[in-house]
Amino acid sequence: MVKNFTKLIFLAFLFSYTGAFAEGTKDLRPTSADYGFLNPWDWGGEFATYNAPADRRLYVHIADHTKEKIYLGFKAQVNPAYFRVKRPDGTIILNAVQIPNTNGSPGYIDSYTQAAAGPKKFNAAGYTAVVVDPDVNGDYYIELNQGDPNVKASPPAGNGGYRYPYFDITVADTTTNTIREGRLWARLWALSTGNQNQNYKARMYVLRDDSIRFEVNYNGIDPFGFGIVSNSYGITNTGNYVQDRKSTSQPKYTQGAVPYLPEHKIFLNPPDVNVYPFPNKLPQLSVTANARDLITGCISTGYCINIEATKPGQTEVKLDLDGIPGYQAGGRDRVVYGRIGTGVNCVYWDGRDGLGDTAFSANIEINYKYEAGLIHIPIYDAENHSAGYIFSLLKPNGQQDTLKLYWDDSNFNTGTGSKNLSGCTVPCRNWILNYGDERFLNTWSFAYDQTITLTNIQFEFCPPEVRNDTIIADQGKPTVIKPVQNDLAPLNQFDPSSFMITCGPSFGTATINASNQIIYTASSSYIGPDSICYRICDTANPASCDTAIIYIDVQDINQPPVGSTVNNQPVNNKTASVLTTPEDQSLAICIQWFEAEGQGVVASSLLNSPSHGVVTNFADGDSCFTYTPNLNYNGKDTILVLLCDDNAPPACDTLFIPINVTPVNDAPVILSGNGIPMQNDTIKTITLNEDTPKQICLTGSDVDLGDLGDVTAVNIAPAHGSVAGVSTGNKCITYTPALNYFGPDTLTVSYCDNGTPQLCDQVTIVLDVLPVNDPPVAVNDTLFLDPMESGCVAILKNDSDVETPRASLTFSISGAPKRGVASVNADSICYTPNAGYTLGLDSVVYTVCDAGSPVLCRQAVLIISIPKSQVPPFAVDDAATTPEDVPVTIGFLNNDFDPNLDPITPTILSGPFKGSAMISGKNVIYTPNTNFNGQDSIQYYICDNATPINLCDTAWIRITVTPVPDPPFVDDGTGNPLTRTSYTINEDTPITICFNVSDPDGGQTVDVTQVTPFVNLGQASGLSDQDTCFTYTPDPNLNGVDSVIVFICDDSSPANCSQVVVVINIDPVNDPP
Structure with a gap:
């Protein structure tokens, strides 16, 4: 059991007028700039009029008439106007007094200052009051009237009602000159702010009949004419509090006719605790200690969920009916609501779950939510309220608890209404943009709440009703009887374990199966009446039980033949033992049967053909037939056979024959290669270009393994190419034609599954290698000449082309020499060096083209070396720069050459002097000494391989090592x-x-x-x-x-x-x- 009480502490600031001895205008208007006037017959309706209904009177309480007096003063907007005072019993103690309009006259209040100051007897700034000397204790009430001192005025024809800009009704102890605030109250206040967009900022104090009290801070609401009421239900009082509390937008009400429902006393100041003491007992919800008494009743009349409360309130009861812990909205769980009073209460429940079905008897969870000290503050036609309400609970210690606010505007006929059922932290419940225009908006809160959760609760309080049954049974044939179908255990389930046969049958046998059905079988030789008695109990604790009789009429019936064996295997419950046959293999099936009357079986037929095969050789009277599974099918299949005797009419029964078709390994089947279908074990023709590999991917099907399959072997290799990618797990191979080959080629491969044993399919793949034009091969040429000597080279003698004969190749000079003249002469290029050019190399770039389509060309170089005779190579000086401590690689041979094109060999002759050097190919790697910077050099020589002696030349490599800063x-x-x-x-x-x-x-x-x-x-x-x-x-x-x-x-x-x-x-x- 869990209890939750509101614990929010809030210290409220209560406005007080300095030096005030008043109760009236000073409370409706906290300052002179604020708005709030008495306004009977405006939108608040009848209020404080002559002979007003009791819930629309303006009361003032006298606790000690020997010491206390009532001081009154008013200002009326429309004259003449009158007021009078009545005793608690309704007799007049003060006859009608016309409200004066002259300052200083008794009963007239001239200004806000006077109204807020109170009677002049207690405050010199106040007004001259009319004094009433009470003669009994109790609630006196003040009545206002327009136009006549005795005849009650009718409501005004136009808008506005009767407005009183200032008023004061003060109770004072004349023996101590002490003002007694918290004595003036009404159950409905009809008020006005005087105009639109003039806000009402007063705080009103609600006192419930159970002495729980609240402060309601209107916090600048913008209502113009309005009524202030508080009740426990909301807009309406139908008893359905979920609907009663909803705001409405229809119908539209006329001025003075808004159906406010006053209930609670509403004060202008906190109720005087000497007259209205705080409650001595907090609201408390309790439930019976006997779990069986929590829910009483029956499905036929509905249930009471019994709870007891110390204070009136409302309750929300959640029933966990779906077996899932906790309340689940939208399913079988159910919420019921009830308004409860002091003492024991019945919250009605119709016994249905959240889906409208009868709730099952079971251990359930109940969650009670009790809200006590409710106040609803409805208001009509308050266009805007931008700041929102603030509700507070007043406490005996002078502190206040700020309360959450709730509302439900979901019933609006037009527009979209807001909703908050979980509560908001104040200030809230605010609205703008004329949201409240001609709408009846309700806001509620409560002082205390409590939650109780109980588990393992049962509602098994309706005894079961077990009803007799009448059935017809066939002679010698089992009959299934479902006796509980027409029995009733309201809101409780039957206990299956309690179901028992208590008598009979006399002419047969009866058993109860696992489904709580009675299987009755009459004797094969008996025809006539029989009966069975049975008893069943519900799941209540203690259980309730009832008995009934099943009346049975056993009729004469021809017993059908019954299958006894299939392929010499027994039949049980009309089902043969499972027959087995391998995939793609037929199965002979033979049936043996029993016929009780000894008649012949003359008719047999298929009631249901197999789903994965065919039946042949089946005819009436036959006992054998053949089952053939569909091609490549393996798995389960069934045959349903009907057996009939030769009686008229025949008696028939069914026989169910299950078959298991076991799988066998099927070879894969090649379907296509690169999308080309296989035909006659051949895929043709796959085309590819000369010198271009081609990937060939096979697609296959395998009954056993889906599309599994691999190219595992090349059975016949191609004559003009090679194959790669043959391996397990690979459906693709790559064929590469021989270099420059084009034309037809074939290969044969195996495509295998991964079964045991492995099975394969074979295919021959026909290829067509399409020719492509190859570019010619151009090879460099060399020409040795002496100075001033001309020479020619048959330039194509070492060039070639795959498709074009050398004689059909063409060539041209595409790069002229720099030190001579070159020309084409027939099949040669001729070269003459320039005059004076006696030593060195020159070159002619030429282009060779084939006769293909398109024409392809390649370039080569004719190198001319002058002279023919041996001359030494040329070594040229080099220079390099590197930072201190950084090695440098120098390509020192890049500018050296041998005019005879002989290979040259370098050797270091001397140096370096400030570092080290090492020759690597055409480079020398120089490393300066640590921290050295400055100039260094290497002398080297190069030699050719001329005979009889090598010819050489020398050069220098000069290196600059730039300094870098070194740290100390x-x-x-x-x-x-x-x-x-x-x-x-x-x-x-x-x-x-x-x-x-x-x-x-x-x-x-x-x-x-x-x-x-x-x-x-x-x-x-x-x-x-x-x-x-x-x-x-x-x-x-x-x-x-x-x-x-x-x-x-x-x-x-x-x-x-x-x-x-x-x-x-x-x-x-x-x-x-």
């Missing part, structure tokens, strides 16, 4: 960098550390610029002072091991730096006390 470093005494050193000092003792620093660049100032600690047990000083020293001072009283990184930098821009790690061991010393 701490010298370890051997010229190498020191990376780590250590020192030991005593606690609290500084140490100055100086380094021996080397600077490869020289000539610069070196300085210790930064010390970065690891452990930070001390401080460094003496930095950036143009020396290589710094001072380390340990922190006071610290000892241990500290480490710092020391940065040594030169004065370059940017600076070049190195670093050294200095470990400082700080030994402890004994400190004085």
